[in-house]
Amino acid sequence: MAKSNKPVVWFPFAAGGTVIAFFIPVIVVLTLMAALGHVPAGLSYERMHAFATCGLGKLVIFGVVALSLWSSAHRLRCTCYDFGLRADTLAATVLYIAALAASLVVALALLKI
């Protein structure tokens, strides 16, 4: 039995899990406020655009979204197995590709800004 390459997918999962825990709840609060009609000043086009224009802003946005996506994809893969789906390779391929594709969309969007 050879050593596993699981760290490749697990390390970003662990990093993403931490990112989700620290950032996603407050981000949901912000979008929820906007949804309920109290758009926070920071969510105006000018402020968001300015944030996404600077290099640090791009890095933060990409890091948070890409790692959160990866972490969710990995956990969902394990959940599929726990729910009895034995096609683990298929589930892993589909979910990881979805996470990578979505991250690519984010990267392209950020480069456009």
Place this chain on the structure above:
Amino acid sequence: MTQMKQRQVQLEVLRYNPDTDTEAHFQRYEVSCNEEGVVLDALNKVKETVDPTLNYRWSCHMAVCGSCGMMINGEPKLSCHTFLRDYEGVIRVEPLAHFPIERDLVTAPDDFMEKLKRVKPYLIPKKKKPISEGEYKQTPAQLMKFRQYSMCINCMLCYAACPEYGLTPKFIGPAALTLAHRYNIDSRDGGRKERQEVVATAEGVWDCTFVGACSEVCPAHVDPASALQQMKITSSIDWIVEHLIPGGKSARDTVSREDAGDIS
């Protein structure tokens, strides 16, 4: 001798006789026990007074030997450590989950024993030295680092609690991996690289999804879930060193192939 307060106990025990049965079935027993008794006392009373054919393992009756593990109302427990007064109504007693039933409440521990051997749960000194050079010394802090993990009594309750072991029987599982960790973090030990050949495989720590049930049921207050998470981190660091740092592979690869090969 004063008469202790008595309690009527109803047990529903899973029976299986490999010579005659193709399936297991429940059997009801009712016995009178001491109010302060444990489930094991009730089973002993059944065996002594009602049904001598009932089979189960036990030895110390003081939560030290780890032989009387059973599912009690669906929860993995040591039957000598499970008080009757904590239960109302019929108490359902089944053999440990996830292990094949040998007979009645006796399970076959072969799989666990084989896995335990594979992780080399013993001290592999960094540098062998003759007795004349004295003992391998250790500070109290170095002892405390692994002490809780050394408390395992091999009762296998954590295997009965771990759903991932139930779903993926190849998984090396909580107790064996935790013992590997116990020696890995021992300051006197130099065997981590050998153990990694088992620990860092797909059926080693990577089958664990951190359910945490192992730590909740452990009667010896060992925390296998923590050991496995720590091993995932160190195994990941190993992987990075071996694959992403030039020369890292050879530095990590000093373990002799012969040693690594005799694990099976």
Place this chain on the structure above:
Amino acid sequence: MSRRPLVREVPPTTWYFRQPRYMRYMSREITSIFVGAYCMFLVVGLQRLAAGPSAWEGFLQALTSPASIVFQFLALVAAVYHAATWFNATQKAMPVQIGEDFVPGNVISGAHYVAWAVLSVVILHLAGVF
């Protein structure tokens, strides 16, 4: 006498109904569905941001639909539950030993909760909520 052990299969699709702690585990894992879906939603938002002011206004407008509000509430519950389970687990993955003794687990988790609260307040402030 030959051995004939009885092997019991674990039901692969319903095993988690057996114990409350398995249900708790599964609810933790299921948060990934809502968090993952919410991240996809953020991807759309960023894509709208890149498309210009009117596209962004349209996205903010779309947020106000009842379905979107319900979904975001679910995502909030999932994200907070994830955060709590994650912070409670860090003490296991990364214990801290000072001298002989280990720092109590709830101190490590507590430090994470404090950091989480501070970070959230800072982000809310930067976003102009107060």
